[in-house]
Amino acid sequence: MADTIDLLVIGGGINGAGIARDAAGRGLSVVLCEKGDLAEATSSRSSKLIHGGLRYLEYYQFRLVHDALAEREVLLRSAPHVVWPTRFVLPHSPQDRPAWMVRLGLFLYDHIGGRRTLPGCRALDLTREPEGAALLPRYVKGFEYPDCCTEDARLTILSALDARERGARILTRTLVESARRDGGLWRATIADAATGERREIVARALVNAAGPWVDRVIERIDGARTKFAVKLVKGSHIVTPKFFDGPQAYLVQNHDRRVIFVIPYQGDLALIGTTDIPFEGAPETVAADEEEIVYLLAAVGGYFRNAPKRADVIEAWSGVRPLFDDGHGDPSAITRDYVLELDAADGAPLLNVFGGKITTFRRLAEQALQKLKPFFPAARGDWTAQATLPGGEIDDGDFERFVARLAGEYPFLPPSLARHYARLYGARALKLLGAASSVADLGRRFGLDFFEIEARYLVAEEWAQTADDVLVRRTKHGLRMAGDERAAFKDWMQANARA
Numbered sequence: 001m002a003d004t005i006d007l008l009v010i011g012g013g014i015n016g017a018g019i020a021r022d023a024a025g026r027g028l029s030v031v032l033c034e035k036g037d038l039a040e041a042t043s044s045r046s047s048k049l050i051h052g053g054l055r056y057l058e059y060y061q062f063r064l065v066h067d068a069l070a071e072r073e074v075l076l077r078s079a080p081h082v083v084w085p086t087r088f089v090l091p092h093s094p095q096d097r098p099a100w101m102v103r104l105g106l107f108l109y110d111h112i113g114g115r116r117t118l119p120g121c122r123a124l125d126l127t128r129e130p131e132g133a134a135l136l137p138r139y140v141k142g143f144e145y146p147d148c149c150t151e152d153a154r155l156t157i158l159s160a161l162d163a164r165e166r167g168a169r170i171l172t173r174t175l176v177e178s179a180r181r182d183g184g185l186w187r188a189t190i191a192d193a194a195t196g197e198r199r200e201i202v203a204r205a206l207v208n209a210a211g212p213w214v215d216r217v218i219e220r221i222d223g224a225r226t227k228f229a230v231k232l233v234k235g236s237h238i239v240t241p242k243f244f245d246g247p248q249a250y251l252v253q254n255h256d257r258r259v260i261f262v263i264p265y266q267g268d269l270a271l272i273g274t275t276d277i278p279f280e281g282a283p284e285t286v287a288a289d290e291e292e293i294v295y296l297l298a299a300v301g302g303y304f305r306n307a308p309k310r311a312d313v314i315e316a317w318s319g320v321r322p323l324f325d326d327g328h329g330d331p332s333a334i335t336r337d338y339v340l341e342l343d344a345a346d347g348a349p350l351l352n353v354f355g356g357k358i359t360t361f362r363r364l365a366e367q368a369l370q371k372l373k374p375f376f377p378a379a380r381g382d383w384t385a386q387a388t389l390p391g392g393e394i395d396d397g398d399f400e401r402f403v404a405r406l407a408g409e410y411p412f413l414p415p416s417l418a419r420h421y422a423r424l425y426g427a428r429a430l431k432l433l434g435a436a437s438s439v440a441d442l443g444r445r446f447g448l449d450f451f452e453i454e455a456r457y458l459v460a461e462e463w464a465q466t467a468d469d470v471l472v473r474r475t476k477h478g479l480r481m482a483g484d485e486r487a488a489f490k491d492w493m494q495a496n497a498r499a
Helices: 014-025 054-059 062-078 099-111 152-165 211-220 290-301 358-375 399-409 415-433 452-461 467-474 483-496
Strands: 004-010 030-033 083-092 122-125 141-150 169-171 174-182 185-192 198-208 230-241 249-253 259-265 269-273 315-324 338-343 350-355 445-447
Touching: 004 014, 004 174, 004 185, 014 030, 014 152, 014 358, 030 152, 030 174, 054 062, 054 099, 062 083, 062 099, 062 141, 062 358, 083 099, 083 259, 099 141, 141 152, 152 169, 152 358, 152 467, 174 211, 198 211, 198 358, 211 230, 211 315, 211 350, 230 290, 259 290, 269 290, 290 315, 338 358, 350 358, 399 415, 415 452, 445 452, 445 483, 452 467, 452 483, 467 483
Parallel strands: 004 030, 004 198, 030 169, 083 249, 198 350
Antiparallel strands: 083 141, 122 141, 174 185, 185 198, 230 269, 230 315, 249 259, 259 269, 315 350, 338 350
8 A cells, every 4th residue: 555545534334434435436546544333433323323413403403403304315225225214203292392383394304305205294083093003092183294214334334345445445443543644645654453453554635534533533643623522422222122013113202302213123122212411431432321211211111002011121332432522511412413624734634523413414414525626626426316226226226126026036035134134235235145946045043034054144344353333233133032042153253254
């Protein structure tokens, strides 16, 4: 890597992967360094939503909601296998926000973002509609609005895959230890996390997309200056067995006026979150604590007939959101918008990324490259709004039709397995399965719907090196595996994963 590259991106979360993808597609030479695994932190610990953010309207963040709703349409087209429509039900009671306020918010939500694909909002009689069956009898009225769910870590990895296929080098488990300007260029020292081997990268521009670590990276860049900062906010989620019928999700309001999502997850599970708590520790140490788990269970218990109990919690996780510090003390009121700060001293640009949300990662990346355009006048123009992400080239975006086609081409697949491959890999499921003609061709079975052929694909194609890379981020198989199954798979990974 002695040659000078155009762009060094620090951070393998959704924003870093998106920027690397956009830059590579413009013809720039790109290296992305991630100190751990792709999407290891915030980008795999979100609420799994692609949404405008209905509650942001309360804080008058109309432009943010508009942009996010517009991006929702883009992502539905570009990644129909990992982004899918979901109906959200808002039960209403006199203790909640006034009904007129909800109606006004939903009207704006319907019209502010150029909705084309999804249906509009509507009022619900919860005594008649099936969505009310799971709710306590006191909830007789409600509202319904459309948004989308996603596989957040897969969205990140697909962006990195697209970047690599357009020429970028993706270096996971590689720390950028330092960087300094030298004659209009950046000289960065990088270190392999496993071997400690150090190398130097020379780049014309540097992007700091380190998420919760953005401030720490600035400290390691010689001469870097910033007037901005991020405010770290901890958000925790729990997973329980699904306790309501139907494909709809719910949005409920807790006693403190925070809203909580209750989302169908992985078929027969429910994802509940999130909390909003100021966080001041090391982001890598974050974990959901007992108080947060009790808080989320209590919020759900105020709405549902068969709400889950503490013993029903299968898993709990927490992520640190690196929100742009806009001076608000209330974590819920802090903007989910982003700021791109360009420091072009001595002709060697440094772009720091503060804030952002998974829904707007593509637009953030596009604007980042627009800011860097003066330094790369020969780079091609904006392109990602009309492009698909890897695997998204499926039957005119009709996911169900693709599932049926995949099942037809591989009739030996159990229906749940065909849907699993279609959801995670889209059109690339055909590459994963290859010439397989029987379940025996899928290799060793590690757990429910988890076979060796998939593990080998993830090692070969998607940078997987550890059991958690596969079980937690690239798939969610770990949710359904017993301890001895996970241990056996960990042994297999240690014997088979490539460094």
